[in-house]
Amino acid sequence: MKYLPIIILTSLLSNFAIADESFNRGKEQSVTCSACHGADGNSNNKMYPRLAGQYKNYLIHSLKAYKSGSRQNAIMNGFAAGLSDQDIIDLSTYYSKQKGLNIIPKN
Template identity: 55%
Template sequence: MTRGFSLIAIGALFALTATPSFAAGDPARGKTKVATCVACHGQDGNAVDPQYPRLAGQYSDYLAQALHEYKDGRRDNAIMKGFAATLSDQDIDDISAYFGSLPTKLQGLEHHIQGD
C-alpha cells in the first residue's frame, strides 16, 4: 500500500512539474490593451489589408510566442518590435487571449501570404 501511494505521489508531482507554467491571459483585459494593434490588424483581428496578418482565431500560445520573439529580437520587424517592447508578459498573455478568442475569417492562405 505504501509503495502504491508513493508511485501516485511521484506521478502527481511529475505531472505538476511537467506542465508548462504559462500565465493565463484574460481576453476581457486583452480587449482593453489592443488600441495600437487594431490600426493594422482590425478591431476584430481580421485585417482587410493582406500585408497585415489576421490574428483572430489564432492559437493564443502562438500569438504570445510571436510577440515575445518580436520583443526580444528573434523576429525582425521594426514596427512590431517597437510595439512589443512596451508590453509586459501579462499584456502579451491578455492580448493573445483576446485575439485567440475571436472568430476568424480565414478560409485559407490565398491573398494572405506574400508571393501568391
C-alpha cells in the same frame, strides 16, 4: 469528502473569472493593434496578418520573439518592446478567442 465537489467547482469557476479578466484586458489593449490588424483581428489589408482565431500559444511565442528581437519587424519590435508578459498573455487570450474569417479559395 462531501466538500470535494464544491471545492472543484469553485476552482473551475475561478479559472473562468481569471480568463475573462485576461480577455477583457486584452480587448482594451487591442485598440492600438486594431490600426493594422483590424478591430477584431481580421485585417483586410494583406500586409498585416489576421490574428483572430490564431492559437494563443503561437501569439504568445510571436510577441515574445518580437519583444526579444529574435523575430524582426520594425513596427512590431517597437510595439512589443513596451508589452509586459501579462500584456502578451492578455492580448493573446483576446485574439485567440475572436472568430477568424473563413476564406474559400478561388479556383
